Amino acid sequence: MASHPVPARLNPFAVDRVTALPFRLTAGDWPALMTRLQDLNYRGAVVGPQGSGKTTLLEQLEREIPIHLGRAAWYVRMPHQPSQRAAVVDAVLARAGRAIVLLDSAEKTPWRGWNAILRKSRAGGLVVAVHRRCGLPVWLRTTTNPQLLTSLIRELGYTSDELPQDAIQAVFRHYRGNLREALRFLYDQVAHGNLPLPGFARPPQ
Amino acid sequence: MISIQLENDQQAFQPGDTIAGTASWQDLSKPPERVEVRLIWFTRGKGDLDVGIHETRTLAHPAESGREPFRFVAPDEPYSFSGKLISLVWAIEAIAFPSQEAAQVEIVVAPEGKEILLHRGDALSTAPSSSF
Numbered sequence: 001m002a003s004h005p006v007p008a009r010l011n012p013f014a015v016d017r018v019t020a021l022p023f024r025l026t027a028g029d030w031p032a033l034m035t036r037l038q039d040l041n042y043r044g045a046v047v048g049p050q051g052s053g054k055t056t057l058l059e060q061l062e063r064e065i066p067i068h069l070g071r072a073a074w075y076v077r078m079p080h081q082p083s084q085r086a087a088v089v090d091a092v093l094a095r096a097g098r099a100i101v102l103l104d105s106a107e108k109t110p111w112r113g114w115n116a117i118l119r120k121s122r123a124g125g126l127v128v129a130v131h132r133r134c135g136l137p138v139w140l141r142t143t144t145n146p147q148l149l150t151s152l153i154r155e156l157g158y159t160s161d162e163l164p165q166d167a168i169q170a171v172f173r174h175y176r177g178n179l180r181e182a183l184r185f186l187y188d189q190v191a192h193g194n195l196p197l198p199g200f201a202r203p204p205q
Numbered sequence: 206m207i208s209i210q211l212e213n214d215q216q217a218f219q220p221g222d223t224i225a226g227t228a229s230w231q232d233l234s235k236p237p238e239r240v241e242v243r244l245i246w247f248t249r250g251k252g253d254l255d256v257g258i259h260e261t262r263t264l265a266h267p268a269e270s271g272r273e274p275f276r277f278v279a280p281d282e283p284y285s286f287s288g289k290l291i292s293l294v295w296a297i298e299a300i301a302f303p304s305q306e307a308a309q310v311e312i313v314v315a316p317e318g319k320e321i322l323l324h325r326g327d328a329l330s331t332a333p334s335s336s337f
Binding site for chain 2: 005006007008009011014015016184187188191192
């Protein structure tokens with residue numbers, strides 16, 4: 001079903017649209033989650049595989065923590081480039097003790113910096129996103145399933161007629177549950193005209 | 206609630222054109238301390254978002270509900286464009302502070318008011334076993 005290429009601004013799977021989708025709690029609710037974080041003295045790990053929503057959760061926590069806990073929260077990602085990591089460690093140490101630091105890609109933190117962050121954050125709080133256990137208690141495990149991918153796709157505007165469940169499940173399986181990669185694949189399918197825009201998003205002819 | 210109405214509902218402009226309209230607000234969740242109307246551009250697509258603020262009009266100490274006309278000159282560059290991977294989109298944005306309630310209207314700024322399209326009808330990407 002190939003048609004014309006689609007401009008990026010119309011693509012339902014554009015990054016800004018995907019990242020605007022709220023994190024889906026698969027169990028419990030925000031107040032229960034916050035109580036558990038309090039019980040952990042505001043220090044815990046979000047553990048899950050790539051593309052399971054850890055970044056989305058941490059970004060959302062930056063907004064939810066002040067609402068539910070009345071405390072400041074600050075999101076930061078440890079950069080991919082090793083040469084840039086020391087500066088981020090310094091920035092985290094400057095904030096630690098005054099805010100709950102939400103450290104994404106925490107496994108990239110240099111060892112010395114990690115120990116310093118653990119020490120300094122005892123006063124303020126620290127939530128890290130990692131792929132496996134890291135020494136902090138596990139606060140939440142992120143998981144994915146085909147229903148989760150389906151709900152995201154439906155929220156982006158596709159009906160079951162436009163993008164059926166079996167096609168979504170095939171994409172989910174192909175990307176082994178990595179929702180980020182699955183959604184990037186769907187972006188390409190729309191961009192190249194393999195997958196039509198959802199009905200509501202089609203520009204008038 | 207905050208909204209933007211462009212004059213004559215015009216949404217396509219050439220560089221140097223006047224972009225005129227009115228920002229309106231009422232029933233905000235917090236009384237506004239200022240209202241900003243901005244001419245901005247941003248990128249949308251497969252990669253990270255980039256944003257630039259070209260010009261800002263600030264209304265200090267506005268009434269709890271009100272209307273404020275605005276005028277901008279459409280910039281010389283960059284032009285609105287779209288490819289398959291990225292679009293550059295111009296927009297008028299109105300934001301009330303401190304509630305940060307906002308409205309945005311996307312516009313085109315390019316010669317003849319026509320977005321520049323970069324993509325060709327080229328080959329399709331490889332796909333997993335699923336088909337659409």
